[in-house]
Every structure is written in structure tokens, then in C-alpha cells.
Amino acid sequence: MDLSIFLIQCLNALQYGLLLFLVAMGLTLIFGIMGVINLAHGSFYMIGAYMAYALSPIVAHAFGGGFFSVLVIGLILAVILGYFLEWAFFSFLYDRDHLQQVLMTYGLILVFEELRSLLVGDDVHGVAAPEFLAGTIPLGDIMTYPVYRLFISAVCLLLALGMYYVFTRTRLGMMIRAGSTNREMVQSLGIDIKLLYRIVFAAGVALAAFAGMISAPVSTVYPGMGSQVLIICFVVVVIGGIGSIRGAFLAALLIGFVDTFGKVLLPEAAGVLVYVLMALILLWKPDGLFKTS
Amino acid sequence: MMDKFFSGKLLFVGLLFAGLALYPLVASSYGLDLVSKIMIYAILAMSLELLVGSTGLVCFGQAAFFGIGAYIAVMLSPESESGHLLWLLPAAILAAAVYALFVGALSLRTKGVYFIMVTLAFAQMAYYVVHDTKLGGGTDGIYLYFKPTLGSILDLNHPQVLYFFTWVFLVWTFIFLAILLGSHFGRVLAGIRINEQRMRASGFSTYPYKLAAFVTSGGIAGLAGFLFAVKDGFVNPEMMSWHLSGALLIMIILGGLGHLRGAIIGAFAFVFLQEFFKSSDIFGAFAKHWQLGLGFTIIACVAVLPKGLVGLPEVLRKRLYGGRPSSDAQIVLK
Numbered sequence: 001m002d003l004s005i006f007l008i009q010c011l012n013a014l015q016y017g018l019l020l021f022l023v024a025m026g027l028t029l030i031f032g033i034m035g036v037i038n039l040a041h042g043s044f045y046m047i048g049a050y051m052a053y054a055l056s057p058i059v060a061h062a063f064g065g066g067f068f069s070v071l072v073i074g075l076i077l078a079v080i081l082g083y084f085l086e087w088a089f090f091s092f093l094y095d096r097d098h099l100q101q102v103l104m105t106y107g108l109i110l111v112f113e114e115l116r117s118l119l120v121g122d123d124v125h126g127v128a129a130p131e132f133l134a135g136t137i138p139l140g141d142i143m144t145y146p147v148y149r150l151f152i153s154a155v156c157l158l159l160a161l162g163m164y165y166v167f168t169r170t171r172l173g174m175m176i177r178a179g180s181t182n183r184e185m186v187q188s189l190g191i192d193i194k195l196l197y198r199i200v201f202a203a204g205v206a207l208a209a210f211a212g213m214i215s216a217p218v219s220t221v222y223p224g225m226g227s228q229v230l231i232i233c234f235v236v237v238v239i240g241g242i243g244s245i246r247g248a249f250l251a252a253l254l255i256g257f258v259d260t261f262g263k264v265l266l267p268e269a270a271g272v273l274v275y276v277l278m279a280l281i282l283l284w285k286p287d288g289l290f291k292t293s
Numbered sequence: 294m295m296d297k298f299f300s301g302k303l304l305f306v307g308l309l310f311a312g313l314a315l316y317p318l319v320a321s322s323y324g325l326d327l328v329s330k331i332m333i334y335a336i337l338a339m340s341l342e343l344l345v346g347s348t349g350l351v352c353f354g355q356a357a358f359f360g361i362g363a364y365i366a367v368m369l370s371p372e373s374e375s376g377h378l379l380w381l382l383p384a385a386i387l388a389a390a391v392y393a394l395f396v397g398a399l400s401l402r403t404k405g406v407y408f409i410m411v412t413l414a415f416a417q418m419a420y421y422v423v424h425d426t427k428l429g430g431g432t433d434g435i436y437l438y439f440k441p442t443l444g445s446i447l448d449l450n451h452p453q454v455l456y457f458f459t460w461v462f463l464v465w466t467f468i469f470l471a472i473l474l475g476s477h478f479g480r481v482l483a484g485i486r487i488n489e490q491r492m493r494a495s496g497f498s499t500y501p502y503k504l505a506a507f508v509t510s511g512g513i514a515g516l517a518g519f520l521f522a523v524k525d526g527f528v529n530p531e532m533m534s535w536h537l538s539g540a541l542l543i544m545i546i547l548g549g550l551g552h553l554r555g556a557i558i559g560a561f562a563f564v565f566l567q568e569f570f571k572s573s574d575i576f577g578a579f580a581k582h583w584q585l586g587l588g589f590t591i592i593a594c595v596a597v598l599p600k601g602l603v604g605l606p607e608v609l610r611k612r613l614y615g616g617r618p619s620s621d622a623q624i625v626l627k
Contacts (some may be wrong), residue, residue: 031406037406089592096599097550097599099345099351099542099546099550100546100595102542102543103543103546103591104591104592107588107589107590107592108588108592110587110588110591111584111585111588111592113584114582114583114584114585114588115585117582118582118585227536231413234410234413235410235414238406238407242406242407268425269421269425271417271421271424272417272418272422275413275415275417275421276414276418278410278414279399279411279414279415279418282403282410282411282414283399283402283403286402286403286404287403288407
């Protein structure tokens with residue numbers, strides 16, 4: 001492996017890891033704070049990707065197009081969806097057995113998959129990257145690297161920093177952290193925990209959908225993309241330690257690198273590497289790398 | 294009151310088993326095959342119920358033990374003649390139990406969601422071994438050309454013989470697990486589910502109990518895998534995929550956790566619902582979108598039946614006569 005290939009793989013790994021982080025962050029927030037094991041999280045990623053595909057002609061017709069208007073409209077729709085779902089399907093489940101929520105989110109996966117099939121169909125689609133990001137930059141003598149992948153990495157990194165700021169420096173972040181530690185105490189201090197939950201859930205859905213939207217141009221849009229990303233994101237969340245944003249970030253990068261280089265160096269064992277890694281880490285540290293208690 | 298309730302449950306299970314025993318009299322060959330499949334899933338679901346509902350250990354890798362039982366049954370069968378049942382069946386159960394011992398010994402160091410994911414990881418490893426290596430025939434799987442026999446007494450090529458063979462194991466598994474859960478061992482498992490720390494404080498070393506439950510569960514899953522391989526005559530890696538592990542969890546939650554009969558009811562309900570929504574006689578062209586109906590039914594079940602289908606009589610009684618439902622132990626993951 002020469003240097004430029006190595007560099008390209010590094011960039012790919014970084015981009016994949018950062019994208020995983022966006023999806024996994026929603027998952028870890030929803031689990032860490034609300035205690036909901038959300039199997040439908042992968043579906044939100046799928047919904048985002050399909051929105052990037054299905055919304056672009058509509059947006060082009062109404063506003064004269066533009067990649068960013070699709071992103072913004074998709075994001076607004078995702079927030080509304082998350083807010084509605086929390087109200088309709090989760091708000092009455094919090095004092096129930098955790099596994100009841102698993103059952104509920106499993107039902108939601110089936111519903112979302114079929115709605116997708118009814119509305120958009122079962123075909124595989126490609127989504128074009130916006131023109132000004134469609135080029136490549138030279139890397140070494142003969143290699144080039146697509147600008148759009150760098151754009152994904154940059155956006156994810158910015159979002160991660162933004163989330164870090166919200167979490168550690170703002171009042172909302174403080175309430176969210178407090179809510180994950182002790183729900184009753186936060187409630188008794190006069191904070192509307194129901195509203196807080198609804199915001200967290202909507203934010204989680206929006207993050208996953210956003211990740212789906214911006215990744216649509218590099219990974220085609222296909223049925224079943226949700227369940228694939230779901231399991232790998234659970235791996236990220238668990239390795240990082242549930243509820244820990246920092247842990248999820250490091251775990252996502254770790255998985256990104258292990259998976260990308262695994263596919264290059266050990267193609268026959270690539271599928272299993274991630275799981276071996278998770279098993280080893282959890283046997284070494286049974287509560288993940290960064291436990292928040 | 295308690296006795297009456299208890300005998301009501303036994304009556305239900307007795308009637309269910311009797312009904313299943315009489316079913317071949319009226320069954321079509323399709324129905325016979327379908328119900329054989331469901332009975333195997335019911336055995337598998339009961340094995341998972343021992344871990345999830347009775348001990349509070351949510352295992353997300355049950356399909357691996359199922360698959361190992363099935364693969365061992367096929368791989369140990371001679372290629373040109375029938376293998377002997379009395380050695381193939383124990384071998385399949387033993388292999389699954391040994392892998393369960395390995396997985397359990399390691400993964401029981403973790404708890405809650407971490408436990409879920411470690412069991413998934415080990416199941417995925419087994420999946421990739423048969424999927425990506427030459428060992429298990431790769432993605433195509435392997436065929437079992439000659440079904441195991443017991444001398445000339447038992448010919449499993451007949452669907453009806455196979456049906457009763459499965460039925461016997463279903464009843465056996467139910468009775469075995471019911472006795473196990475009623476014993477001292479089962480009471481300790483219930484104690485671990487409700488409050489493990491308190492069990493330790495009262496002098497129980499909980500780890501060996503949990504490991505024993507895990508190995509027992511894996512062995513029964515291996516039995517189910519053996520039955521499935523014999524029924525279908527072939528095995529493929531999808532038997533070990535996490536989709537099956539997930540579907541099994543859904544079955545036992547749907548049926549009602551904490552009750553053995555819940556696992557059986559859940560397996561039947563889940564497969565019947567699938568078949569119902571897939572039926573093009575009822576839904577016509579819309580049967581293609583069967584997951585929509587199944588999804589909404591599951592959501593409705595969660596909303597209306599907090600204890601799963603097992604709690605249905607109680608919900609109905611409450612609707613009719615009023616009164617508060619009794620509280621059940623919960624499984625909390627965190």
C-alpha cells in the first residue's frame with residue numbers, strides 16, 4: 001500500500017466514521033436520556049436518504065432547486081416527524097418494561113419500510129451531488145479525491161462541534177445531561193421533562209435523517225439501508241459507552257478506520273472485524289470506553 | 294383464587310397441545326409444514342424465554358445456537374446414507390451448548406444493553422464463519438440428503454411422522470422448562486431477574502446460575518436447530534442472522550414475557566400474523582405490502598396489551614368487571 005492509497009483510505013475512514021457518529025449520536029442521546037432502545041433509528045437514516053432523492057424534483061419545481069434547500073426542508077420535516085412520533089408512540093411508554101419499547105420500535109420499522117415501498121418504490125436510486133461539490137481534487141501524482149466526501153467530513157465535524165457546544169455550554173445541554181442522570185429530580189426542579197424528551201427525540205431523528213440526506217450522493221439510496229446502519233450504530237454506541245457523546249465520537253472513528261482498512265487489508269474477514277473489536281472492548285471494559293453514570 | 298387461575302393456565306396449555314396433536318387429521322400438507330415450522334420456533338422461543346423472561350438476560354444471539362445445532366446435524370450426517378438419530382441429536386444439542394458455554398462465560402461479565410450487544414457480536418462471528426469460509430458451504434448452505442433414522446422405527450421423510458416428532462419435543466421442552474422454573478434453580482433465576490444484588494447479598498453466587506441458564510437455553514436452541522435442519526433438509530447462513538434473533542425476541546415480547554406459554558403463543562401469533570397479511574386471497578395485490586399491517590398490529594398490541602397476548606384475558610376481564618390489574622416484574626435495561 002503506497003502513501004497516496006493509504007491517505008485516500010484514511011480520508012474514507014474519517015468520512016465513514018464521522019457519518020456513523022451523526023447517526024449514533026441520536027441513538028445514544030435517545031437511549032441515554034430517555035431510556036428508549038430505538039430500533040427504528042436506522043429507518044430515520046433511510047427516510048433521510050429517500051428524502052434527498054424524492055424531495056429534489058419537488059423542491060426544484062417549487063423553489064428552482066438547490067441542494068441546500070432540499071437539506072433544509074428535509075431537516076424541518078424530520079424534526080416534525082420526530083416530534084410527532086414521540087407524542088404519538090413513545091410518550092405513554094416510559095414507565096413500561098424496556099422491551100415493550102423494543103417491540104414498538106420494531107413495529108415502526110416495518111411500517112416505515114412499507115410506507116417507503118408504497119410511496120417511492122423498491123428500486124435503487126442514485127442521488128447527484130451538487131455541481132459545485134461534484135469535482136475532485138488531485139492527491140499525489142495520479143490519484144484524485146472527490147470534493148463531496150471532504151464536504152461530508154467537514155459538515156459532520158462542524159455538527160459534532162456544535163453539539164459539543166450545546167451539550168457542555170448551554171442551559172438546554174445542562175438540562176439534557178441532568179435529565180439523563182435523574183429524571184425525577186429534574187422534574188421536581190420545575191423543568192418540563194416531557195418537552196425535553198420531545199426535543200431530544202426530534203433532535204435524534206433530525207440527526208439521523210440529516211446523515212442519510214448528506215450521505216445519499218455517495219452511498220446509493222436502497223431499501224434495507226436502514227437496518228444495515230442500525231446495527232453498526234448500536235456497536236458504536238455500546239463501544240463508546242451509552243449516553244456518552246465523546247465515547248460515541250471516538251468509537252465511530254475507531255469503527256470507521258477498522259472497517260475501511262479491514263476491507264482493504266483483510267477482505268475475507270472484513271464483516272466480522274467490527275464485532276470482534278466490540279466483543280474485545282466490552283470484555284475489557286464491560287461498560288464501554290467512556291461510561292457516564 | 295390462585296389455584297383456579299393456575300389450573301386455568303394448565304387447561305389452556307393442555308388444550309393447545311391436544312389441539313396440535315389432532316391437527317394432522319384435518320391439515321393440508323402446506324398447513325402441516327407451516328405448523329411444524331411454528332412448533333420449532335415455539336421451542337426456540339421458549340429457550341429464549343428462559344433467559345429473557347425468567348432470568349432477565351436479554352440475549353440477542355439465540356439464532357447462533359439454533360444455527361449451530363442445525364449445521365452440526367447436517368455436517369455430521371454421512372453423505373450417502375442416513376445418520377443415526379441417537380447420536381446426531383445429542384451431538385447437535387451438545388455443540389450448541391458448548392458454544393453457549395463459551396459465549397455465556399464471556400458475555401455474562403456485562404449487563405443490560407452491553408450484554409445484548411456482546412451476545413449479538415458472538416452470534417455475528419458464528420454467522421460470518423459459516424457465511425464466509427468453506428466450512429459451512431458459504432452463502433448457499435448445505436443439503437441434508439438423508440434424514441436421520443432410528444433404525445426402522447422412525448421415518449422422518451413422512452411429514453406426519455416429522456410433525457409428531459416435533460410435537461413430542463415441543464411438549465417435552467415445555468414440561469422440562471416448567472419443572473426447571475418451578476424448582477429451586479428456577480426460583481434463584483427469578484430472584485436474579487428481580488434484584489440480582491439482593492440475591493448476591495443473600496449468599497447466592499449468581500454467575501454460575503446465570504451461566505447454567507445460558508447453557509441450558511443454548512442446548513434447547515440447538516435442539517430446535519436440529520429439528521429445523523431435519524424438516525427442511527438443508528441449512529444456510531440466514532439461520533444464524535440477527536434478523537432471526539430479533540424476530541424471536543419480538544415473538545416472546547408479543548406473547549408476554551415471564552410466562553412459558555407466552556413464548557408459544559407469541560411464536561404462533563407472529564407467524565400467523567405474517568401469513569395472514571401475506572395472504573393474497575384476503576388482501577389481493579396489497580399483500581405485497583404485508584409488513585404494513587403486521588407493523589400496525591404490533592404497535593396496537595404494545596398500546597393495548599402491556600403484558601403481551603398472555604395478558605389479554607386480564608385486560609378483557611378488567612374491561613368487563615373493572616378493577617386494577619396485578620403488577621408484574623419488569624425488565625429494566627440500563
